[in-house]
Amino acid sequence: MAESMEWLLSDAKAVDGWIKNWLYQKSDEAILAPRLLAAMEYASLNGGKRIRSGLVCASARMAHKYSHKNTAGAAIGVAVAVEFLHAYSLVHDDLPTMDDADLRRGIASTHKKFDEATAILAGDALQTASFEVLCQPQLELLAEQKIELIGCLSMAAGVSGMAGGQMLDLEAETKSYDINEVTQMQALKTGALITASAVMGGIVGGGDKSLIRALSNYAKNLGIAFQITDDLLDYQGSETQLGKPVGQDNIRGKASYGGHYGLDGAAKKAQEFAEKACDSLQDYQEHAIELHSLAKFTTNRTH
């Protein structure tokens, strides 16, 4: 499998390069606020798996029927926007008044490395950056496509998407959610941005409505598979592997997939959703190979 995921690493490398370049350009403009820029860099270049980037790029290639060795240049820029948005959400989620996480991907979370105020601002500025990136003239897309992308990303990130999901997660501290409520909450908190990533890739690749719908169905199912796997890793994983404290969800009394279906049952559920994801793309045959491999990667990962 390692072989087949080279494209994910290659996209991740391109995204990291784009981010470094953006930060370098900004260091001239934002000469007065080097600390803020350093916190943004820390939060956005911390060795994440870049699954969302991969989704954007692989979806763009599927839509465009590109050879799998080529990536639309614009797809990388769009992937950067999604990663900035994702990075902002992690920085804010980790804050003491939110999930209060000291670790993220094995290293100090942004507010621990810097301080709370800087982390709040870095998250804020990363969110802004994701929209700024999407209107840059060097992103070779039509203005109509850019507007569609920004609309898609903002809907996924806002009150009826990711931010709404995080609100529900906070409220879980005082309510006790059953497994359906947890699934609904996760569909907003993480599912919305995962779905948006695939849809945005489809838009970049100039896909038609039925392709966008197929990508959306793929990503919705992938998002659930992703979440069940995350939950299982949290349930059984070690802090060293995960790079963050484990068992947090159980402590809070939220239902978990592992707790509800049992470990084997939950792992099977994750597989089922990953397969359902792949079934959504059956019309696209060999052009969907990367997205198939991403579904496998998502459920087989160990961190």
Added chain:
Amino acid sequence: MAESMEWLLSDAKAVDGWIKNWLYQKSDEAILAPRLLAAMEYASLNGGKRIRSGLVCASARMAHKYSHKNTAGAAIGVAVAVEFLHAYSLVHDDLPTMDDADLRRGIASTHKKFDEATAILAGDALQTASFEVLCQPQLELLAEQKIELIGCLSMAAGVSGMAGGQMLDLEAETKSYDINEVTQMQALKTGALITASAVMGGIVGGGDKSLIRALSNYAKNLGIAFQITDDLLDYQGSETQLGKPVGQDNIRGKASYGGHYGLDGAAKKAQEFAEKACDSLQDYQEHAIELHSLAKFTTNRTH
């Protein structure tokens, strides 16, 4: 003067109506997160002066050479985006780890009314909303104009604008800024969004490059006049009038305009900048009447 500012009240009313309508529509989509929506409403409909809205709308009318009784419908939507962005910045600035302000416009700040986590999320979702609003199909503008607007707003809000300015303001707690450094910090923290408001109005109104440049110069000077006036009100005002604690800047040892130029000297400086602002618009004669009155209003206000 009350007479001549009716347009500002009228624009503010239209903006409030637009925001209410948006929130109402969102209450269906975001049915799971009513608390987050309530916090967003609390933060965005709290009786602000709506100077930034006024700037957007009056600049659009000047660019469009509209009769002063008519407002381009799209200008109101764009003004809403700017007000959402401004509201987000106030919610986050008031947080305990930032400026730690319990009051805003005479009532409890958002984190006091709700809680810190909800306030952080409400600010986050308000920022997202400002970009979402700018790509709505019902906003009757060309895709190219929308992209220009989003580019302008994101540049003004991000690390090389407002967020960078807030970072400098935080750092002022440990450094002691002289009056030039305070001016530079304020140019980012509040000036960038004020300038963007006028420029965005110009874009909505279809203004040419020289008009946009004139609006930008106007707003840069207006922003300084605004800031000196704010500073003077903070220096000499009462908490009841201002609706927020006074003298905060002096406590922190940042240089103030009142402290540096004396009260009369600073008031004169504010007048000078307001006049300089108006001079930037001399080519636009009677079409600039509203923006002239806004400059007077800004320096003569008591809260």
